[in-house]
Amino acid sequence: MTHLIERLPVGGGHTGRPLVMGVVNVTPDSFSDGGEWFEPEAAITHGRDLVAAGAHLVDVGGESTRPGAERPPVEEELRRVVPVVRALAAEGAVVSIDTMRASVAAAALEAGAALVNDVSGGLADGEMAPLVAQAGIPFIVMHWRGHSVDMQSRAVYGDVVTEVCVELRERVEALRENGVRDAQLILDPGFGFAKTAEHNWQLLARLDEVVALGLPVLVGTSRKTFLGRVGRAEGDELRPPVERDLLTAVTSFHAARAGAWAVRVHDVPSTMEALAVADALRDADRDLTVEKHDKEHEQQ
Numbered sequence: 001m002t003h004l005i006e007r008l009p010v011g012g013g014h015t016g017r018p019l020v021m022g023v024v025n026v027t028p029d030s031f032s033d034g035g036e037w038f039e040p041e042a043a044i045t046h047g048r049d050l051v052a053a054g055a056h057l058v059d060v061g062g063e064s065t066r067p068g069a070e071r072p073p074v075e076e077e078l079r080r081v082v083p084v085v086r087a088l089a090a091e092g093a094v095v096s097i098d099t100m101r102a103s104v105a106a107a108a109l110e111a112g113a114a115l116v117n118d119v120s121g122g123l124a125d126g127e128m129a130p131l132v133a134q135a136g137i138p139f140i141v142m143h144w145r146g147h148s149v150d151m152q153s154r155a156v157y158g159d160v161v162t163e164v165c166v167e168l169r170e171r172v173e174a175l176r177e178n179g180v181r182d183a184q185l186i187l188d189p190g191f192g193f194a195k196t197a198e199h200n201w202q203l204l205a206r207l208d209e210v211v212a213l214g215l216p217v218l219v220g221t222s223r224k225t226f227l228g229r230v231g232r233a234e235g236d237e238l239r240p241p242v243e244r245d246l247l248t249a250v251t252s253f254h255a256a257r258a259g260a261w262a263v264r265v266h267d268v269p270s271t272m273e274a275l276a277v278a279d280a281l282r283d284a285d286r287d288l289t290v291e292k293h294d295k296e297h298e299q300q
Contacts, residue, residue: 003183004138005216005261008094008114010056016282017275018255019262021057021096022050023222024088026080027064040083047088047095053268057115060084060108061098065119065193069148077104086111096140102127109135115186117218119193120144121171122178133179140218141175143168143190151194160199161206164189165213172215186261188218197226204251207258216261221251223266241266249274257281 010019026043037043047058062080063072072080081097081104089095089112097108098117102125105116114137121141122128132139143164145154157163168187175185189210191200203210204221211217221227227247228238239247245267252263252271256278265271 003216004136005186008057008138010094017279018219018252018260019056020054020268020271020275021059021218021262021264022047022053022055022268023264023266024050024058024060024084025064026060026062026084038080040080040087043084044087047084047093048091050268051088051093054272055268057094057096057262058088059096059098059117059264060088060113061117062104063099065148067148067152067192071147074101074103077101078107082107082111085113089113100124100128102131106131109137114138115140117188118142119188119190121168122175123171129175129178129180132175132184133181136181137184138186139175139180139184140186140188141168141171142188142193143171145194154194155196155199157199160195160202161209164203165209168210168213182215186216186218187213188220191219191221192224192226195226197229200224200226204254207255207260211259217259218262218264219252219255219260220264221255222248222264227251245270253278 024047037046062077085108095113096115096117097113100120117140119142223241223244227244249270253274
């Protein structure tokens with residue numbers, strides 16, 4: 001099976017390291033950047049900056065998915081994202097539209113988006129799967145248990161990794177029944193969505209089990225709350241989101257070692273450096289394997 005991600009014009013060739021997806025939040029209430037890119041021109045400029053820093057993909061979203069967030073009207077979401085998608089796509093950026101609404105996805109695809117990133121995996125809008133099937137574009141399917149306003153009440157698991165994998169498989173099967181092909185599907189384990197800090201760490205530690213499902217995996221840990229707790233004593237204030245980029249880069253390094261297809265991040269430069277280290281280690285591993293094989297061959 002040739003996956004559609006191999007046809008994305010990501011530029012410079014893909015060397016085996018994860019692609020980097022830069023985040024453009026066109027929202028007034030994002031947990032990570034507090035509405036800094038809410039106006040279209042600011043968002044477009046930010047998208048350009050992400051690409052200039054090395055991002056292969058730009059993920060444009062107009063709805064905050066932080067815990068407790070209320071949904072904007074569909075007209076407002078369209079107003080926020082369509083001009084940004086159109087401008088960045090016209091300049092050659094590979095744009096992903098981050099939305100749970102089929103009507104928004106359709107408008108973004110018409111404006112030049114190349115893939116759809118739906119945090120509900122098609123569950124929030126019954127028209128999403130038919131749209132994606134007809135459009136034939138890559139579709140990111142996140143593990144999801146409900147809308148942001150009350151999702152944390154659903155963070156109840158026996159074995160979080162096993163249950164996430166089971167629920168992702170069920171979602172894939174449902175999408176297949178709606179005409180979406182495996183070659184379109186990308187999985188996202190949903191860090192921070194209906195998960196406690198402990199659940200997120202368990203998912204990260206066993207990320208290879210998600211990768212083993214056999215579809216490309218997107219990892220989105222960037223600036224998440226569980227990273228804000230690192231190095232903090234119980235009761236201490238969390239690190240603010242903008243101080244979590246180094247921690248995000250470390251998780252991106254781990255994702256690379258686990259076989260992730262892409263990482264979704266707010267700060268591209270630190271991630272690029274972390275992935276360069278992962279590249280160097282991968283090359284060293286390969287050299288050691290070749291050397292060991294040659295020695296064994298000589299001894300035969």
